[in-house]
Amino acid sequence: MEQDPLIDRFKKGDAVAFEQLHTNYSTAICGVVHSILRNRERAEELTQDVFVKIWNYRDQYDAGKGRFFTWILNIARNAAIDELRSKSHKEQQLNLHSSFFVDMAEEAEAQDFGVDINRVKELIRDLGKKCHQIIDLLYFKGLTQKETSEFLDVPLGTVKTRNRNCISRLRKNLPN
Amino acid sequence: MDVQAYIDSGILELFVAGVLSEAESREVQRLAAKHPEIQAEIQAIENAYVALGESMAPKGSALAFGPVGKEIGVETPGVRTLQASRKPWITWAGWAAALLLGAGLIWMASERQRLREDVQVLQLDNQLLEEQVEAAREALAGTDSLMRELRARDISVVPLQGQQAAPEAYARVYWNRESGQLLIDALGLPEPPPGMVYQVWSLKLDPLTPTSLGLLEDFSAEENRIFALNNPNESEAFGITLEPAGGSESPTLEQLYTLGAV
Structure with missing residues (x-):
C-alpha cells in the first residue's frame, strides 16, 4: 500500500498537501488531457476542473484500489473523453485511429503541435511505432488490455509484455 | 511467489x-x-x-x-483549511445523529423481521382454519345427502330388535325397494370385538333362507354408524350376526344380535 503522508493529509482535507499534489501531478494530467483534446485552453481548463473535482471527492480515493496518480489519471481521461463527446464538440469523438501522441511521435518537426516536441522525442527515443501505438491506447486513451488486443489484433498476453518492454525502454530515456 | x-x-x-x-x-x-x-x-x-x-x-x-x-475556497493554502473551521460540537452532533439513526435502523430491521414472522404464523393459522371449514362443509354435505335418502317416499323402515346374544342391541334398516338401496343405522350395536365383524342378512321366512347382504366393515371408523348396502332380494326380514372377519357363508345363529321383520 502507498504510504505517502501527503496523500493521507490530502484525504483529511489538508489544502497544503493538496497544493503539493497539484504541483507534482497537474502538468502530467494536463498532458494526458491535452493529448485527447488537442486544444491548449480546453486542456488547461479541464485540468483545473479535475483538480477541483478530486478535492471535492477526496473521500472516495481508496488507496487499496490503486495509486493516487492512477485515480486522478482515470478521472482526467474520463472527463476529457466526456468533453469530446459533449454537445459543443459533437463532431469530435475519441478516434482510436487518430492520435495526437502517435502523430507527433511519427512525424518530423514540420508541424507545430503546441508541445515541447524535443522533450517528447527524447523520451520516446528508440521506441518504435508499435510502442507509440500501445502507449497511446493504454495510457493516453485508457483502453483495457482486451480492447487494446482487439484493436491491434494481437493476443492479450502480447499487449502486456509489449507494453512492459516499451515502458522499460522509456524509463532508460528518463533524465536522472 | x-x-x-x-x-x-x-x-x-x-x-x-x-x-x-x-x-x-x-x-x-x-x-x-x-x-x-x-x-x-x-x-x-x-x-x-x-x-x-x-x-x-x-x-x-x-x-x-x-x-x-x-x-475550493482556500485563498491562502494552509492558513485556513476546511477541517480547522469546523466547530467540534457540530462534529459531535453529527456523530450522535448518525448513532441514533443507526440504532433506529437496527430497531426497525428487527421489528420488520418480527412482524414478518407474525404474518407467517397468522397465515399458517388461517390455512388450518380453512381446512377445518372445508372438512365441516364436507361433513355437512354428507349429512344432507343422507337426510335426503332417509326421507325419500318409497322407503321401508325396519326396526331390528336385540336378540339373546345382545338384548340391549338394536338397529334400523331403511330399504328402498325400487332402487334396492339399503341403509343400516347401526348406532345401537356395540363395537365388534377384534377380529370379528357384523354381517347383514336378508331372510325369507318360509322356509328360512338367509342371503348375505354384506359386512359392516370399518365399523368404528364410520362415525355416524350408517352403512349403505345393496339388497335386490324379496326380503321378509333382516338380521345382523357377529361373524369372524371376512364374514361367513351362513349366519351363526348363536351370535344373532338383532332381527326384525319387514
Whole structure:
C-alpha cells in the first residue's frame, strides 16, 4: 500500500498537501488531457476542473484500489473523453485511429503541435511505432488490455509484455 | 511467489495506467504492500508515466494552483483549511445523529423481521382454519345427502330388535325397494370385538333362507354408524350376526344380535 503522508493529509482535507499534489501531478494530467483534446485552453481548463473535482471527492480515493496518480489519471481521461463527446464538440469523438501522441511521435518537426516536441522525442527515443501505438491506447486513451488486443489484433498476453518492454525502454530515456 | 516473474509480466504497467479491473488492482496493491520490490517497480513506472504525460502538456504551460484554490475556497493554502473551521460540537452532533439513526435502523430491521414472522404464523393459522371449514362443509354435505335418502317416499323402515346374544342391541334398516338401496343405522350395536365383524342378512321366512347382504366393515371408523348396502332380494326380514372377519357363508345363529321383520 502507498504510504505517502501527503496523500493521507490530502484525504483529511489538508489544502497544503493538496497544493503539493497539484504541483507534482497537474502538468502530467494536463498532458494526458491535452493529448485527447488537442486544444491548449480546453486542456488547461479541464485540468483545473479535475483538480477541483478530486478535492471535492477526496473521500472516495481508496488507496487499496490503486495509486493516487492512477485515480486522478482515470478521472482526467474520463472527463476529457466526456468533453469530446459533449454537445459543443459533437463532431469530435475519441478516434482510436487518430492520435495526437502517435502523430507527433511519427512525424518530423514540420508541424507545430503546441508541445515541447524535443522533450517528447527524447523520451520516446528508440521506441518504435508499435510502442507509440500501445502507449497511446493504454495510457493516453485508457483502453483495457482486451480492447487494446482487439484493436491491434494481437493476443492479450502480447499487449502486456509489449507494453512492459516499451515502458522499460522509456524509463532508460528518463533524465536522472 | 516469483516476484520477478510477476513484475516481468507487465501487469504493473497496466495497473499504473489504470486499465485493470478493481479486483485486479486490489490484488496488485495487496502484493505491493508485501513485496518492496513490487512497490519500487510501481513507483518507477509511475515516474515514467508522469514524465511522459508532462511531455505532452501544452508548451510553456504553467498550471497555477491559485484558480483551483479559489474554487475550493482556500485563498491562502494552509492558513485556513476546511477541517480547522469546523466547530467540534457540530462534529459531535453529527456523530450522535448518525448513532441514533443507526440504532433506529437496527430497531426497525428487527421489528420488520418480527412482524414478518407474525404474518407467517397468522397465515399458517388461517390455512388450518380453512381446512377445518372445508372438512365441516364436507361433513355437512354428507349429512344432507343422507337426510335426503332417509326421507325419500318409497322407503321401508325396519326396526331390528336385540336378540339373546345382545338384548340391549338394536338397529334400523331403511330399504328402498325400487332402487334396492339399503341403509343400516347401526348406532345401537356395540363395537365388534377384534377380529370379528357384523354381517347383514336378508331372510325369507318360509322356509328360512338367509342371503348375505354384506359386512359392516370399518365399523368404528364410520362415525355416524350408517352403512349403505345393496339388497335386490324379496326380503321378509333382516338380521345382523357377529361373524369372524371376512364374514361367513351362513349366519351363526348363536351370535344373532338383532332381527326384525319387514
